[in-house]
Amino acid sequence: MAYRLGKGILAIGVAAAFLIAGAAAQGVVGDTSPAGETVDPSDIDNAVAAADSGAVSDPWEGFNRSMFSAHLFLDRTLLVPAAKGYRATTPKSGRRGIRRFLANLRAPGVFVNDVLQGEFGRAGETLSRFVVNSTIGAGGFADPAAQIGIPAHGEDFGQTLAVWGIDSGPYLFLPLVGPSTGRDGFGQIVQIGMDPLFYVRTPPADIARYTRAGVGGVSAREQFLDPLAEIESKSLDYYASFRSFYLQARKREIANGKVDYSDLPDIGEFEEFDDLE
Amino acid sequence: MSKSMNGASSLYRLAAAAIASVSLIATPARADDAAEKFVAEILVDANGVFAAPDLAARNAGIEKLVDKYVDMNRVARFALGPYVRQASDAQMAEYLPLFRKYATTVYQSTLDPYSGESLEVTDSVDRSDRDFIVNSKVVNAKPGSQYADLVVHWRVYRAADGKQSIVDAGASGVWLAIEQQSTFKSVIANNGGGAAGIDALIRDLKSKLGE
Numbered sequence: 384m385a386y387r388l389g390k391g392i393l394a395i396g397v398a399a400a401f402l403i404a405g406a407a408a409q410g411v412v413g414d415t416s417p418a419g420e421t422v423d424p425s426d427i428d429n430a431v432a433a434a435d436s437g438a439v440s441d442p443w444e445g446f447n448r449s450m451f452s453a454h455l456f457l458d459r460t461l462l463v464p465a466a467k468g469y470r471a472t473t474p475k476s477g478r479r480g481i482r483r484f485l486a487n488l489r490a491p492g493v494f495v496n497d498v499l500q501g502e503f504g505r506a507g508e509t510l511s512r513f514v515v516n517s518t519i520g521a522g523g524f525a526d527p528a529a530q531i532g533i534p535a536h537g538e539d540f541g542q543t544l545a546v547w548g549i550d551s552g553p554y555l556f557l558p559l560v561g562p563s564t565g566r567d568g569f570g571q572i573v574q575i576g577m578d579p580l581f582y583v584r585t586p587p588a589d590i591a592r593y594t595r596a597g598v599g600g601v602s603a604r605e606q607f608l609d610p611l612a613e614i615e616s617k618s619l620d621y622y623a624s625f626r627s628f629y630l631q632a633r634k635r636e637i638a639n640g641k642v643d644y645s646d647l648p649d650i651g652e653f654e655e656f657d658d659l660e
Numbered sequence: 661m662s663k664s665m666n667g668a669s670s671l672y673r674l675a676a677a678a679i680a681s682v683s684l685i686a687t688p689a690r691a692d693d694a695a696e697k698f699v700a701e702i703l704v705d706a707n708g709v710f711a712a713p714d715l716a717a718r719n720a721g722i723e724k725l726v727d728k729y730v731d732m733n734r735v736a737r738f739a740l741g742p743y744v745r746q747a748s749d750a751q752m753a754e755y756l757p758l759f760r761k762y763a764t765t766v767y768q769s770t771l772d773p774y775s776g777e778s779l780e781v782t783d784s785v786d787r788s789d790r791d792f793i794v795n796s797k798v799v800n801a802k803p804g805s806q807y808a809d810l811v812v813h814w815r816v817y818r819a820a821d822g823k824q825s826i827v828d829a830g831a832s833g834v835w836l837a838i839e840q841q842s843t844f845k846s847v848i849a850n851n852g853g854g855a856a857g858i859d860a861l862i863r864d865l866k867s868k869l870g871e
Contacts, residue, residue: 617766617769618843619861619865623846623847624843626842627838631833631835632833632834635833645787647835649791650815650827650837651734
């Protein structure tokens with residue numbers, strides 16, 4: 384059964400690759416290309432870019448917008464129906480159990496990054512959670528660790544690089560992979576090596592990896608069905624909104640939830656605002 | 661700065677001092693007491709709105725709160741970024757009411773997940789003597805629920821005369837007006853920037869609002 388599921392996920396992956404190529408060939412992807420290529424050279428736009436305090440630059444906007452369009456196509460044809468099917472067939476508690484199980488599998492990678500960041504207290508929490516949840520938490524499907532006061536946290540190698548002082552680099556969007564930055568995309572590749580399963584090269588381990596990737600994607604998408612639909616329906620430019628929400632949330636994630644309010648832009652400090660007072 | 665000592669602000673300080681003396685605790689007067697109090701009062705009203713069982717009533721309630729407390733003209737100007745300097749009077753006259761409508765719908769949909777919950781002020785941060793972040797959280801959030809670790813932020817702006825208003829709201833480090841500015845700048849820049857870009861933004865706002 385798991386074997387069949389694994390093959391199914393693999394088939395979806397292959398189909399996805401064809402769909403991206405097909406979409407590109409049919410020009411589905413290119414509908415925003417004028418937007419990406421329009422670079423207004425006037426001073427004001429440079430000033431706009433410079434004034435965007437703490438913002439990550441997006442020099443690859445044309446490419447990213449094409450990838451975003453390809454992603455939305457795959458999202459609508461594959462991910463959203465799969466996520467809705469998953470929601471319809473799996474009870475809420477079951478979906479939460481699967482999210483917890485997948486999160487527990489990520490614990491070794493989180494632990495490595497906690498240590499690399501010198502966050503030994505948090506590393507201890509990650510280790511305790513992994514031990515508690517893998518045993519009395521029914522292999523990770525339950526989260527007794529949170530109930531005894533050890534809350535979950537995430538870490539990845541991109542965050543470690545950020546803590547080490549590496550700049551985010553340009554914003555990057557890839558179909559099915561989602562939003563990231565130059566630094567965080569590189570971090571994701573390194574992160575693959577922090578997965579113990581990566582080193583087990585047997586057919587069952589391969590199936591387990593593919594299955595986890597597929598289930599993980601659908602599980603993550605299910606969680607964001609409503610918020611993303613809401614953002615898309617309200618946004619004047621879904622690509623730009625998505626980018627802003629992602630980059631803002633990512634900044635907080637890197638800061639381990641401690642929000643730095645000092646780099647927020649001022650609201651109401653332009654001289655044009657004087658007539659309001 | 662001396663500005664914040666004027667007008668209504670000093671009234672708030674007096675009130676805060678009075679409360680402190682009643683409680684017999686010599687708390688030093690913190691600059692953000694008035695900002696926290698301002699948000700706490702709004703949350704009393706907001707929690708009443710969140711309790712309404714039907715969506716239309718909640719949306720009407722939130723619109724009323726937004727009109728009363730959010731300085732929409734200020735947020736609207738912020739959302740244009742530096743392009744605000746390039747907008748003509750005619751464009752601003754068309755843009756400001758559209759923005760008010762648009763931002764209100766964003767507040768309505770953003771706040772709807774808090775239906776049935778209530779929020780309380782937890783702490784605040786002074787960015788300057790005119791600019792405050794007041795944080796709040798869901799009261800009695802269940803551990804492990806989506807509300808458990810959620811921080812809802814309110815950006816309070818204090819005008820020179822001491823009058824306070826909300827200029828942004830956010831959750832867990834993600835702010836609405838900052839997203840709006842980022843998106844609006846993108847729309848303007850990708851439609852040729854300047855006057856043409858602002859016209860495009862106005863057109864997009866109209867079509868989004870079904871006008």
